[in-house]
Amino acid sequence: MQQANRKIRSSRVITLRTLLLFFTGALVLLLLVVSMVISARSFHGYVIEELEGQTRDAATAIGLSLSNAIDATDTVAVSSLIDSIFDSSQYLVVEFVDHDNNVVAGRSQPLADLGVPRWFIRAADLPRPEGTAAVMRGWQWLGQVRVVGHPGNAYRDLWRVSQWLILSSVLIGAIAIASLYFLLGRLLRPLRAVERQAEAIGHRDFRKRTHIRSTRELNQVTRAMNQMTDDLEQLFAGQAALIAHLRRLNNEDALTGLASRNAFDQRLAVEAVTEEGRRPGSLVLVQVSRFADVNQHAGRLEADALLTRLAECVHQFVDYHAGSFAGRRSGAEFAVFIPGGAPADALIWGRELVEDLQAICVEFAGERSDAQLDLLVHGGVAGTGDGVSVKTLFESADTALARAQTEGVHHCELADSGADVHHGAEDWRRLLTDALDREALWLWEQPVIATDDETVLYRQVFSRLLVEREWVRGNAFTPMAERFGLIGRLDVLVFQRALQRLREEPSVVAGLSLGISTVMLPDIPERILLMLRAAGTDARRLWIGIPEQALHYHRQEAQAFIRQLRRTGASVLVDRFGVGGIPFSYLKNLSIQALRIDSSFVHGIDRHEENRFFLESMITIAHGRGVKVYAAGVETESEWRTLKAAGIDGATGYHLGRPGPAGDPPVIGAPG
CATH class of the missing domain: 3.30.450 (Beta-Lactamase)
Known part of the structure; x- marks a missing residue:
């Protein structure tokens, strides 16, 4: 406005x-x-x-x-x-x-x-x-x-x-005025270019330069504007690089690039334990036994090289399993959390990971022809459940890991943690396909509250699917929908229901979050764009979240999709900001209106000085670009006070307002 x-x-x-x-x-x-x-x-x-x-x-x-x-x-x-x-x-x-x-x-x-x-x-x-x-x-x-x-x-x-x-x-007179019009247009063309450049700077876009030459005075103005733009761009790039570097120091393992121990534990607490973010999943602990022998016989540099190769394999494993994240615990011990993964499925995947890591260790020892480097990889798997804390989850995975180490060969075991039994992978595929075929989807929404504690900026929309006569939250089935390529169908159905709600409620402003792979699925982005164009002015009351991971894994497709979304009048934000672990220099190349900080950064931010410093610095840079900053997962008053002091524009969370249904549940037919 x-x-x-x-x-x-x-x-x-x-x-x-x-x-x-x-x-x-x-x-x-x-x-x-x-x-x-x-x-x-x-x-x-x-x-x-x-x-x-x-x-x-x-x-x-x-x-x-x-x-x-x-x-x-x-x-x-x-x-x-x-x-x-x-x-x-x-x-x-x-x-x-x-x-x-x-x-x-x-x-x-x-x-x-x-x-x-x-x-x-x-x-x-x-x-x-x-x-x-x-x-x-x-x-x-x-x-x-x-x-x-x-x-x-x-x-x-x-x-x-x-x-x-x-x-x-x-x-x-007509000839004179026409000649004067074109003459002034030619003479003042650099001034118009400088005007557009000034507007771009006002919108924190430092990409425009003016290269048109005219009179001496205008040439001096264009040179000054170009120099100022260069200086501002370098300042922004320097700030972004510095903050990204500090973030990596605080949240990433310097050698492997995986999450640090503290960063992994904090995100695991949000994903698996907190009331708002909790989702079913499995924790996989992997450890290379006798790794100390590598330091002793091959030296520290060779040990670091081995750790780097092992970390690359873990990175590939995480990339393959949508929504997963990994961290380095200590030495040659790694942890991976697979959201939505049932313990039985996670055991199969954990054993595959152990086999791949064991092959790297064998190859490493073979390259050095050192019989003393008899490295073995072991793994332990534990599933989440109600009442299972992070400490209990790690203890269960450690118990399974210890049992695997007693086998004398590389192996992976499943813990008996007392966790709820989750659906297996094939069960999830069948259940999700059936729910989408019947359009058994119910929209819920949660208010995004401004810092005045009263104004509702927009309502974040969540989806629930009817699975075996129970409405299941989106954070439980979204990772599986990503894994089975069903996320596009889910997003299209959510868009249809959300746009229908906007037509019925002219005063509502809604926010939707897309899946990580939606931007690169065939036909799905175009179907979403067609719906937005058909919605007309209703599209202007819509915030569309693009996950930061999508910008990392599918950058070109995401950037092209965002440009098309902006033409429909919808507002675009980067969702789950900070999870991707990528530099946010992309802010200067994308026409986005907001960032939404992931709840893993918000959880306990009043006690984590490193995250608070990163957040404050990032908010300063974003506001310098004219980009608003929202947060997710605010569960305590102290977290909310800390966020407001940092300059946040708004947030969601159980402390500010719990999710509620956006209307009555739809009438669903019997399963096909």
């Missing part, structure tokens, strides 16, 4: 080009009008002089003729002479009067239609000149000739000249 108001105010302000064109054009028109008036008045005087001269000459000629050539006493001869002259239609009156002022002979006519507008006759107001001449015979005075000129020809000549002057002035 503020941006729209700024555009309205700027549209009401006259531009420099218009101002210069107005004043210069007015000056040109004034000169043309003055020139036209002077020319018209000059011709007006010339016409009057010609008319008066013509009248005098006619009177003199007639007088001479009657005095010398024609007998003035011969009335017939005088009348013939007067008729011949009067028939030229150049005179109103031609007459011969005697010494008693009696008309001897003469002709006259009224001032009839002159072929010019009456208003022009009144404006020009030409005189009717009168000429006289004496008629003599010797020294005898016989009378005089009186001639009154006819101004008709003079009016017509003056009208034609006036028309030509007006037409030529209009033509010259």
